[in-house]
Amino acid sequence: MDLRDILKRRRMVRHYTGEAIPRETLERIVATVRRAPSAGFSQGQRLLVVDDQGLLADLAALAGNDDPEVEPWFPSAPAHVLVLTREADYHERYRSDDKLQEGEEIEWPVPFWYVDAGATLMLVLLTAVDEGLSAGVYGVPVEQDPAWRALLSIPDELRIVAGVTIGRGAPDPLWSRKTSRATQRRRALDELVKWNTWSS
Numbered sequence: 001m002d003l004r005d006i007l008k009r010r011r012m013v014r015h016y017t018g019e020a021i022p023r024e025t026l027e028r029i030v031a032t033v034r035r036a037p038s039a040g041f042s043q044g045q046r047l048l049v050v051d052d053q054g055l056l057a058d059l060a061a062l063a064g065n066d067d068p069e070v071e072p073w074f075p076s077a078p079a080h081v082l083v084l085t086r087e088a089d090y091h092e093r094y095r096s097d098d099k100l101q102e103g104e105e106i107e108w109p110v111p112f113w114y115v116d117a118g119a120t121l122m123l124v125l126l127t128a129v130d131e132g133l134s135a136g137v138y139g140v141p142v143e144q145d146p147a148w149r150a151l152l153s154i155p156d157e158l159r160i161v162a163g164v165t166i167g168r169g170a171p172d173p174l175w176s177r178k179t180s181r182a183t184q185r186r187r188a189l190d191e192l193v194k195w196n197t198w199s200s
Contacts, residue, residue, distance in 0.1 A: 001130050003126075006126050006130055009129050010126060010129050012136045013169040015169070015171070016076040016165070016167030017076070017167065017168045019078060019167065020051075021079050021168075023051070025133075026051065026079055026166070028127065029128055029166065030049055030081060030124065032123040032124060033124075036116065037119050038116045039093075039112040040093045041093070042089045042090045042113075042116070043089060044086045044088075044089035044090050045085055045116055046083075046158055047082065047083060047120070047124070048081070048082040048084060048152060049080070050079065050081075050082070050152065051080075056078070057075075059080060059151070060072075060074035062144055062148065073165065074165070076167065077167050078167045080165055081124055081163070081164045082164075083117050083161045083162050083163070084117070084154070084158040084161060085116070085161055086159075087113045090108075091105060113159075117161040117162070121137065121162055125164065128166050134167060134168065135166045136164070138162065140160050140162075145160060
């Protein structure tokens with residue numbers, strides 16, 4: 001599929017048929033982590049795939065999607081991919097001799113471990129579409145973070161950045177009426193992109 005076609009088809013899907021996704025398909029999707037950009041080739045991104053039915057049910061219970069007016073997002077998703085980052089990989093890499101500046105680690109202009117995790121997240125989303133699937137992004141609420149870590153045995157050194165549900169999309173008319181995509185206008189390109197100076 002052409003990249004432009006993939007981009008046109010990409011949207012956040014929150015309702016799935018529940019049909020299982022073959023392991024080899026999920027493997028192709030998450031293999032993209034090895035092609036994701038990373039500052040200094042720090043390779044601090046990690047992915048955790050959850051396709052075990054028991055764990056999926058536990059995640060759905062944690063999410064608490066009890067609203068009968070909203071499609072069963074978590075209960076219908078046959079797979080989740082958690083995007084994680086290990087900040088220490090970046091500090092270790094930038095304390096290497098070839099990265100030191102005047103004997104010191106750089107002052108990070110922004111936390112690139114999150115920048116790189118975002119790039120990885122987008123590759124997962126686009127590859128899911130390329131595989132003929134749908135996907136939706138979610139965040140793990142701060143107060144639920146300990147429960148997710150305990151359930152999925154996530155070590156303290158890894159930070160949960162976001163989760164992605166993956167599956168075969170099902171119609172979601174009720175959610176679509178409530179979601180931002182239906183209630184907010186798409187910004188014009190000239191609001192989002194400037195040339196040469198921001199005041200142009």
